[in-house]
Amino acid sequence: MTKLTILPLLMVTMTAVLPAAATAQSAESVPEPVIPAQVDRRDVHIPKIKANDVEIGAFVGILGVQDFGAKSSYGLRLGYHVTEDFFVEGTYARSKVSDASYRRLGIPIFSTEEVPLTYYNLSVGFNLFPGEVFVGSDWAMTSAVYLIGGVGNVNFNKENHTAYNFGIGIRVLPVDWFSVRFEMRDHMFTSDLLGKNELKHNFEMTLGAGAYF
Amino acid sequence: MGTPAGVARWCFWALVALVHPAWAAEANERVLVADPYLELRTGPGRGYPIFDIAERGERVEILMRHTDWFKVRTPRGKEGWVSRAQMEATLTEAGEKRTFRDVLFDDYLARRMEFGFAFGTLRHDPLLSAYAGYRLHDNFVAELTIAQSAGDFSTTSLYYASLVSQPFPEARWSPFFALGAGRFANVPKSTLVSAIETKGGLANAAIGLRYYVTRQFFLRVEAKRHVALINYNSADHYNELSAGAAFFF
Numbered sequence: 001m002t003k004l005t006i007l008p009l010l011m012v013t014m015t016a017v018l019p020a021a022a023t024a025q026s027a028e029s030v031p032e033p034v035i036p037a038q039v040d041r042r043d044v045h046i047p048k049i050k051a052n053d054v055e056i057g058a059f060v061g062i063l064g065v066q067d068f069g070a071k072s073s074y075g076l077r078l079g080y081h082v083t084e085d086f087f088v089e090g091t092y093a094r095s096k097v098s099d100a101s102y103r104r105l106g107i108p109i110f111s112t113e114e115v116p117l118t119y120y121n122l123s124v125g126f127n128l129f130p131g132e133v134f135v136g137s138d139w140a141m142t143s144a145v146y147l148i149g150g151v152g153n154v155n156f157n158k159e160n161h162t163a164y165n166f167g168i169g170i171r172v173l174p175v176d177w178f179s180v181r182f183e184m185r186d187h188m189f190t191s192d193l194l195g196k197n198e199l200k201h202n203f204e205m206t207l208g209a210g211a212y213f
Numbered sequence: 214m215g216t217p218a219g220v221a222r223w224c225f226w227a228l229v230a231l232v233h234p235a236w237a238a239e240a241n242e243r244v245l246v247a248d249p250y251l252e253l254r255t256g257p258g259r260g261y262p263i264f265d266i267a268e269r270g271e272r273v274e275i276l277m278r279h280t281d282w283f284k285v286r287t288p289r290g291k292e293g294w295v296s297r298a299q300m301e302a303t304l305t306e307a308g309e310k311r312t313f314r315d316v317l318f319d320d321y322l323a324r325r326m327e328f329g330f331a332f333g334t335l336r337h338d339p340l341l342s343a344y345a346g347y348r349l350h351d352n353f354v355a356e357l358t359i360a361q362s363a364g365d366f367s368t369t370s371l372y373y374a375s376l377v378s379q380p381f382p383e384a385r386w387s388p389f390f391a392l393g394a395g396r397f398a399n400v401p402k403s404t405l406v407s408a409i410e411t412k413g414g415l416a417n418a419a420i421g422l423r424y425y426v427t428r429q430f431f432l433r434v435e436a437k438r439h440v441a442l443i444n445y446n447s448a449d450h451y452n453e454l455s456a457g458a459a460f461f462f
Binding site: 051053086088124130131132136138139151159162 | 362458
């Protein structure tokens with residue numbers, strides 16, 4: 001109860017009327033034996049089962065920014081597999097945008113020819129077609145074709161753009177804790193950089209690898 | 214193992230041995246099969262084929278868990294994936310009175326960390342936020358939130374800590390109240406003339422609702438009132454509406 005005393009009075013009064021749950025104690029308590037003569041000692045413990053629902057990965061790819069050509073991109077991913085069907089994932093990536101073709105025409109858009117681009121997003125994935133991939137006659141790897149989509153932010157030329165992304169990918173697991181992924185995604189945002197505010201489609205193709213923890 | 218696939222596999226395992234030395238022989242949990250049999254599938258999903266079974270009275274070793282699937286090894290050395298529903302009916306080594314189901318439930322109750330993200334609006338601009346929470350008590354969660362709103366004219370970033378009170382933590386539809394404090398920064402678009410960056414303190418209050426989809430995964434909606442403390446004389450109010458998903462570790 002010492003924790004409670006330091007909390008604001010408002011919060012305390014909110015919970016005071018409610019039954020205090022004592023569920024945390026049930027894990028440690030052992031039921032009394034009905035027949036005391038049975039004195040064999042039993043070790044009761046909560047098993048530690050290794051879970052591998054968290055996926056950490058990196059990828060490289062090609063990102064095409066509408067009106068500005070394509071450049072290589074690279075990034076990191078952190079995902080969590082909630083059920084066999086759904087996963088959630090955060091991505092952070094870097095690339096570059098070049099206005100070289102505009103400069104050739106004498107109308108530079110950016111302050112320098114190449115400006116950095118960074119993006120992040122939070123997405124939800126759905127394992128559409130889970131299955132297996134066979135290599136030769138004696139090696140089967142679990143796999144899934146997944147749909148992924150989410151919301152994020154794309155920053156380049158010192159401007160932030162709220163971006164929506166949608167894509168499809170395939171994930172193959174050579175072993176239970178390692179994944180290889182190939183993905184296509186469209187990052188969509190509105191931009192007024194070329195004089196008119198309009199929706200831009202920016203396609204990215206990536207190849208990545210990840211480890212499960 | 215002369216096939217290309219075999220060579221590829223051995224190369225891969227050599228790599229595994231190099232980068233993953235933590236695979237020392239650790240005592241895995243064993244459970245007793247109490248139902249007529251356990252079905253072993255080739256992968257962690259409902260569509261994978263059943264290729265073997267473990268019979269009643271056999272002890273199987275639990276190697277790992279992936280979402281709601283458990284990889285087990287039978288006494289005959291077969292390894293396959295078993296659904297949680299089937300695992301729940303097995304008995305632990307601790308004794309007949311304690312099923313694996315109880316153990317799993319304890320595991321869920323013991324989870325105190327949560328993580329989530331949300332999407333919504335702040336002053337009609339889109340807002341993206343992510344938070345990490347720690348359950349201090351059955352009714353209280355401490356949360357750290359970062360949020361960013363990239364609007365047509367400016368980008369606003371918010372960082373704050375909040376204390377969330379959940380009066381009915383056991384309910385499937387669980388309302389909550391939150392009070393928070395932190396910092397904000399507003400950076401106008403560089404194309405705008407005479408735009409100045411604003412920074413300051415932030416306080417907020419929220420009401421919301423959680424809906425537990427599973428024991429581990431929930432959806433939440435909330436309405437939040439932010440007070441931006443720009444200087445001693447002025448404070449601005451902004452309303453946020455957001456919806457998102459979160460899960461327990």
